[in-house]
Amino acid sequence: xxxxxxxxxxxxxxxxxxxxxxxxxxDTLASYMMGWFRQAPGKEREFVSAIxxxxxxxxxxxxxxxxxxxxxDNAKKTMSLQMSSLTPEDTAVYYCASSLPRATPAMRKxxxxxxxxxxxxxxxx
Numbered sequence: 224x225x226x227x228x229x230x231x232x233x234x235x236x237x238x239x240x241x242x243x244x245x246x247x248x249x250d251t252l253a254s255y256m257m258g259w260f261r262q263a264p265g266k267e268r269e270f271v272s273a274i275x276x277x278x279x280x281x282x283x284x285x286x287x288x289x290x291x292x293x294x295x296d297n298a299k300k301t302m303s304l305q306m307s308s309l310t311p312e313d314t315a316v317y318y319c320a321s322s323l324p325r326a327t328p329a330m331r332k333x334x335x336x337x338x339x340x341x342x343x344x345x346x347x348x
Contacts (some may be wrong), residue, residue, distance in 0.1 A: 225249040226338045227319045232342030239346070240307040245319030246340060247284045247300040254321040254337075257295060257302045258282075261344075268318065270330050272304060275324035282330055286312075296308045316341040 231243040258273035272293040273282045281293050290309075295302040302319065320335035329335060330344050 225251075225254050225319060225321055227337055227339035228257060229317065229319045229339045232317060234345045234347065236348050237310055237346055238304070239309050241309065241344060242303045243301040243304040243306065243317055243319075243344070245304075247302070247321065251297070251300065254300070255321040255324040258320050258322070258329065258335060259293065259302075260318045260320060260332055260335075261313075262318070262341075263315040266315075268332050270332065271317070273328065273330055274302065275328065277347050280328065282328060291338040306344075308340055309344075311346045313344060314346050317344050324346060 226248045228246045235241050255276050259271040260268050261271050262268040266323050270284050270290055271287055274293045274295050278295050292305040312343045318341045319339040322329040322335045
């Protein structure tokens, strides 16, 4: 079991930056791969970014490449998402998730085993 808690959401102007954090507690093996997803009103939850245990491999959705950076600190059991050049289209609830070890990198929400409660990110002037 692992518990995940996001923080860092808020209101930011277009073009601005925000850093989300996810704190994990419990079984670290259950956080082998960690990821960020987001869900806007009326839309499906979608993949944003993921990072493997060693942090050697990171994955991004096309719409955030070059703008978002994922990182993790296993010693502190934390994961972060640095977001820049934000647009109103980035407005959503952002969720932290973790996955048990799998044969292939987990980038679909069905492949994640544990979820945080989410943190709201609103990009608006």
